[in-house]
Amino acid sequence: MSRTVLPLGAGGRDTADAVRLLRDCQSAARTLRWAPDTDDPPFDTALLHHLPPPETGAPAWRERxxxxxxxxxxxPGFVTVMDRRDPAASARFTLDAPALVEAFLSVQEPAELDALDASVRESVALLAEERLVLVTDGWAVALPPRLRRWPVPCTSV
Structure with a gap:
């Protein structure tokens, strides 16, 4: 099996597509053997520690x-997000404001920020502040996968 090189250092659409691929593989419980195209991406890789780490390097990612x-x-009309990437600051978000739900759903596929209307861009910025969306060089993509295999007791969410 070969290893896929993902363009995390490229920024923009290429990086957003790479993150979407990792997220969607996680969602489907699929294994992807991959390596980053750089050891120094232009964003905090701690945002991605919920996704399977690269095959080599990234010791903090592998550990976490x-x-x-x-x-x-x-x-119906809401999205619940559980974030345990930082054990000292675990959080549960319920997005029930229509603008936030629309923004979250609109960046399931990488989206160019300039193509979004102003209210959606504002909501995407709020989601990015909460580290739920990666914004890179004018492109945005949602980070939390929609898991198909349930990892925790159903009473935890």
Whole structure:
């Protein structure tokens, strides 16, 4: 099996697509053998520690990674996000404001910020501040996967 090189250092759409691929593989409980194209991406890789780490390098990522550190569930008119990437600051978010739900759903696929209307861009910025969306060179992508295999007791969310 070959290893895929993902363009985390490229920024913009390429990086957003790479993160989406990692997130979607996590969502489907699929294994992807991969390596970053750089040892120094232009963003904090701690944002990605909920995703499977690269095959080599990234010792902090390997040490911190666990399935289910960050994920979301959808309900009618809301999205619940559980974030345990930082054990000292675990958080549960319920996005129930229509603008936040719309923004979160609109960046499930990488989206160019300039193509989004102003209210969605404002909501994406709020989600990025909470470390739920990666914004890189004018592109945004949601970070929490929608897990298909449940990692924790159902009473935890």
């Amino acid at each position: 990674y666990a399935y289910g550190l960050l994920y979301h569930r959808r309900g």
